Amino acid sequence: MSAPKRLLVNAFNMNCVGHIHHGLWTHPRDRSTEYNTLGYWTDIARLLERGLFDGLFIADIVGSYDVYQGGLDLTLQEAIQLPANDPWMLVSAMAAVTQHLGFGLTASTGAETPFTFARKASTLDQLTGGRLGWNIVTGYIDSGARALGHERLVAHDLRYDQADDFLALCYRLWEGSWEDDAVRKDRARRIYADPAQVHAIAHDGPFYRSQGVHMCEPSPQRTPVLYQAGTSGRGQRFAGEHAECVFIAANDPAAARATAGRLRQSLVAAGRRPEDVKIFVALSVVAGATEAEARDRHAEYQRYASPEAGLAHFAASTGVDFARYGLDDPIDYSGSNAIQSAGQTAQQRGWTTRRQLLQQFTLGSRYPTLVGSGSQIADELVRWLDEGDIDGINLSRIVVPETWADFIDHVVPELQARGRYRTAYDEGTLRHKLFGQGDRLPAAHPAAAVRGLATQASPSADTARPVSFTGA
Template structure:
């Protein structure tokens, strides 16, 4: 499919010294070890906004990767997403340093509760002026479940059933508890809020119960922009119903294109416009002024990839212990309670199953997603080609060596994309939702199921005041 839609870009980050490429924190120019300082995040945000990125997409995981060899030792020693910080707490500092940049923040709904979580999101949306999105995850690490006092994680599909219930409760709080105009700030009359326009929410679902009013007044977006990253069969149904943006991978264009088609069809089946969801492909980009310099940079980075760290990550993501896999032994399909779509892609989706050696490759196989190396014009060619072939809207650019891979993209690739008319030359005004969906307004669109809980709509829940 040919498209000339304006490309969307997020910087894919994590509040950890290491992210998806284990070992790169050791590179002498990498600053990832300063992940626990405000300066690190402020500098990152300013760079992303200078490049007119739509947002910073903050991954998170609750628990540690202890599937590999049955221990978390490799993850801890190799900084394989450990240690990590709460991503919510770095957002206000970045928001203060920027004006337009959005923030997609990951939170695991399995270990949250709608009533306090709704307030936390509303707080961030207020403090950022409406620039917050929530990346909805349901959790897959047994270590996280144990840390939260549970014997095991919920079954894969059950996690999404609980997610539907969580979202319904949250929509009621965000959309229907406080009417527009409930907050008066009437100094002369001494009335801050009109109590008659703040409504008690009652939700009695299979997983969550609420009886109370939303704690915070409505924020600019009310409901945050909703991101999701699940592409399993059940995950696609969930995303088709709830997501406004989806993060997906695919080691080949046909694989990624199928995932995009399936997600758009899931949205259609949920009664939504299929293009009410922005599709972001993960991508690693290594760019330099010339192709030769870019290839040299790729080889330099590759020397720092930590094999044990990579295997710890993939073992955690898939739920399969790769420590017993021979160097050239193909990974066999096993139904697990972790990332089912990833297991399917690694064993059934490509030209050949993945081997242990593939996971440590600093290249397309190791990335399991677009891996692009070259001069600015070559990188731009590839990004446009992937977008056209897959019907994706843009890319989540994976962190490699921080900050130089992001800075190089901003300085070299963004001007090239702009010269082709496929990337913006200035930000639009408005909230994150208005930037992602021009002309949409700050709140959920009418076809989104969350809008049905807005007070005064035909599908709104019965008033309980």
């Protein structure tokens, strides 16, 4: 009999004040206004490693939320992911005070260029000892496209086509440019790297062209662990081809199981195994020593939350300005070029008026929230694992760092007692910790196909190279 599945946990954060639970930055115990100080981040990293978290997953956007009320007033007043600093700058400091914690960092294929991005990722994978993951996003807000100098956001499915080509080029750089034994470090013979084992890549794709060697020697994982969050039809196909970890939204285990089943089938369709992906669901947790303590704390948090700020964030996700509707007017979600699954989910759940939407944001967010004692929450998380076919959770912050500290103190021991949470870290890279099968991508992954093929040109395409676009 196989051992019961252990829960994987990422802390979910962003390099900003207001991330998911909007309005909670006003809570007197919240430290999120310190987001632009290193001490804030190194304290978080130490805390998460004490709690044996798998990683810190840091979201990001390029652009600002200007859909709600047709402007930025509420976004600025409530710090709705604005201001937002670069997440990649944080990792070296956090890696220096930890040994095992992984880092899942967001970067948009529309706001980066593959050659320079590949170097940035290899550098951080080296500096962290192989603890880097990349959350691949294709952007969804028009303000980011305009800020980058483009007229508008590229069409939804075309953004994924562009991301396919972005990854194809990155794979050639990470996996094919330097052979495994290229680095000699031979002082006596004055050979740091063997020229015969370093190859120029030749890529001529529908969106990107590149010729040259990767500027970095191989990092521990070569390709960082690949995260992705799109669950539209095109997003699931992209996940099936590339993703190792997928971040989903689900209101209950049954919904999670349905989404997980579709995602795992998309891997099979791409020639991979269903277990080659780890699925993380977005959850919030308010834990206490007792149920009464947790419920008191939850009620306290609600007094500081801003449902309207949560609605403004959701407006950007759907591309719909809900402020144009009366409280009970029916909302039209059609025609959006933003996150397609966001509008679809709202309609499926019957959130068809602004009043109904505001009722979902009593904690400043629409995320499912578990409230209770450590034992009660552990029971519920085991149910999500077993009935929802998920592998882990992205645990969003409500009050920083209290949310994660309470989870560590109250929930982790209960999960450990059930054999559902690690009691110590395994050695190795982030990929090995997650999958237990070594540092490199498996042979069935498309990145493996380019190993040893760096000097062969990729197939050219007649497709015109469209202008790129935005953030996360």
